[in-house]
Amino acid sequence: MSTTAKTAWYEGIKARNLLHKTLMYVLCILVGAFQILPLIWMVSGSLKTIDELFVDPPMWIPKSWQWVNYDVMWNSLRLQDGGPAMPRYLFNTVYLTFIVLVGVLLSNTMVGFGFARLRARGKNVLFLILLTTMMLPSQMTWLSVYIIMSRLPYPKLFYDISEAGKPILQGLTGVQFSVEGMPTNWIDTYLPLTVPAFFAGAGTVFLLRQFFLTVPIELDEAARIDGASTLRIYWSIFLPQAKPVLASVTILTFIGHWKEFFGPLLYLNTSDKYPIALGVQYFRGFADYNTQWHLLMAAGVVLSIPPFVVFLLFQRYFVQGMALTGIKG
Amino acid sequence: MSAVQAVAPDKSRRPAKTGLGRMRLREEREFYLFVAPWLVGFLIWTAGPMIYSLYISFTTWDVFTKPVWVGLQNYATLWHDLFEPSQLVLFSQSLKVTTIYTVLMVPLRMIVNLLGAMLLNQRIRGMPFFRAVFYSPTVIPSVASALVWTWIMQSNGGLVSIFLNKLGLPNQTWLYRSKTALVTLVGLGLWGFGSQMLFFLAGLQSIPEHLYEAAKIDGAGQWQQFRYITVPMLSPVIFYNLVMSMMGTFQAFDSAFLYTGGGPNYATHFYVLNIYTFGWRYFKFGIASAMAWVLLVIILAMTMLVLRSSSAWVYYEGEVKGR
Known part of the structure; x- marks a missing residue:
């Protein structure tokens, strides 16, 4: 050439x-x-x-x-006591998401640690059951869980705590809370939306177990020789090690729960209690359909900004978490 | 890490010869304490409710009065609806709608996500930016994206209609006609990429470069490389995505609820929307539970079918065939 x-x-x-x-x-x-x-x-x-x-x-x-437009949207929907509804919806979502996050992080790490590090008879069978539940369509249990929730008595302690907490929350957020009587069962309360989060979900448990398996066994052996209890090992060794995975779980749970409207749709009857996603959907029923798109879009923007910003800031964790669990479409 | 700091070894806790069994027992007890949240949750939120719903499916019950045992009557109603579709049951209608939706959606979504992954797999600058853009619809709450898409799809003055008018075509009414509503929902569902694209991307990046080089030397074109290297090497990912996507799509609810409400004329009345309607609108928990159990059977059957077929088309590296 x-x-x-x-x-x-x-x-x-x-x-x-x-x-x-x-x-x-x-x-x-x-x-x-x-x-x-x-x-x-x-x-x-x-x-x-x-x-x-x-x-x-x-x-x-x-x-x-x-x-x-944002001002009009913010103030146009009213609560039962006449206050603006949107700020309250936003607060409801923040509150719900926070409690769910605490529950998800606590329960899933415990169960994941148990499956990864402790030996026991029956463990393999239980793990198999856990994996199988990932395949179950959730619709299977909606109806009966709803009935169970409608039969569970509302714990007086919860009521007392939330009543006592209202003035503090009101002072901190400026959101008005009306005083209600104690509910008779769990329907139209936040318990059906928050309590299940404290019982660990199969997908997240699996993800955390896989991660905990990669932590070198020498670490907990050394700690054990030094006399650390299992709880101590879980809390002081495994949790700090798992920070990146926990970040992924947190981001995914946050984004997933921010958009959640189906659970609230099933369980909440009083519109004052709606989280923002359901609140915006509710607002859609009020706005004049063919003309007030500017207000609806403003509501959509307010609903979208928090998850979008979290996504932009923590993109790496979001992508990692999606890759590890695959829980989204 | 305070726990690892040197603490004088506590001699009394060192396992004696007979203490080993006791330690095992203690570890076992601790295991059950640690997994208790899941185990208890499984019993009260999954296993219990499933058995309960099986029982409910043999009754008629409006939740307010006592359930009445009717045996297989609910299942018989569903069975009859297959042959004589009724607007009061909507079982066969919702099954038909959901099946068509799944058959269209699963392959299309997979192709879209694969193409997206192949684009993101290119070595060009600004990839992190494009990746963020590709993901952004996924993080937008479906309630919000349904708002903007409903506006875009609005027949009078929506963006799509304006565009069609430019081409000299009349306003579209795709979401409001029973012939086109379902297909329109499929189209709207293709907006945004999901975790599927991520899996495809990871799969693409793990295909060894030397396979493509060898194929190029043998004179294989782009399409042949795709067909005989990319697809077989990706087949485990395709398999996983297929199973997850099938199960997810068959349980579709959001798009019908947010865009059409199941209409027009039940053209988008998805199976799960039907369960919801019977449960929370009509308070017919008996037949709704029967539908839920039929759904489980359908999903299990679909999954088994794909699992069975997988040995024929899924290629695992390192797997020894013929054993």
Whole structure:
């Protein structure tokens, strides 16, 4: 091969690579645009006047940004005592998500640690059962769990604690709480939504067990020789080791629970108690369907921002967690 | 780590010859204490309710009065509905709708996610940015994305209609007509990538480069490389995604609830939406429980079928065939 032929051959490869790369960029941008444009359309819609909503050609950037839409949306839906509903819904979600997170982190790490590190008869059978429950459709148990919840008496202690906590929460958040009588059962309370989180879920247990298996056994043997109890080993050795995995679980649980509307739809009857996802869906029933899209989009933006920001900040943990559990679509 | 700090070994706790059995027992007791949250939860939120719902499925019950034992009557009603579909049962209608939805959705979603993964597997700059963009619809609550898509799909003045008008076509009413609603839901469901793409991406990255190089030397084109290297090497991932996606799609609820409410004329009345309707709208917990049990059987059967077929098309490296 002569030098010129070699150069020509090399140039050909380079040109093909460049073409390939350009094509890939174009595809990435096209696909990316399809993913992101609806979200931008939502934000843009939330800042328009009512007349700008349906103009042709579509207007992507409003003439003047109508921040007032957020104010109107924020105050238009009312609680039973007349206060604005949206802040309360937002608070409800934060509160629910927090309790669920505590429950998920505590219970799943305990069970995962047990399966990974402690020997016992019957362990393998139990683990097999755990894996099988991952396959069960949750609809199997909705109806009977609902009936069980409707039969469980509401614990007086819970009621006393929550009544005592209301003034403090009110002081901290500025959200109004009305005083209610003690509920007779668990329906229309937060217990069906929070208590099950304290009983560990198969997917997360599996993920944590897999991780705990990778912790070197020398660590807990050394601790045991030093006289540490099992609880101590779990708390002071395994939990700190598992920080990255716990971060993944936290992020996934947060994002997953922020959007949760089905459980609340089943169990809550009083709209004051709705979390924001169900609250926005409820708001949709109030807004005049064909005209008030700007208010609905504002509600959608408020609902979307927290999970979106958490995703952007902790993307690595989110992706890791999704890869490890695969619990999302 | 304070626990590891040197503490004088406590001689009394060192296992004596006879103490070994006792230590085992103690460890066993501790195991059951540690897994108690799951074990108790399994008994009261899964095993118990399942047996309970099996019992309910043999009764008629509106929750307020006492359940009445009716034997197999609920199942018989479902069986008859297969041959004489009734608007009062909607069993065969919801089964049909869900099956069509699953048959369309599972392969399409898989292709979309595979293509997305192949795009993200390219070595070009700005990949982290594109990856974040590709994921963002997944983290948006479905209630919010349903809002914006309903607006986009609105027949009068929605983005799609405006676009169609530009082409000289009339406003679309796809979500509001029984012939097109289901397919439209499939299309809307293809927006956004999920964990499937992630698994595909991990799978793609684990395919050794030398396989492609060898194929190139043998003169294989892009399509042949894809067909004879990528697909077989990805088949375990495809298998996993297929099983999970089938189970998930058959239990679809959100899109029907948020976009169409099951209409028009029950064209998007998914199976799970039917269970919900019978349970929480009509308070017919008996027949709703029977439907839930039929769902379990269907899902188990589907999974077994795929599992059975897997030996024919799933390729595991290091697996010895013919044993």
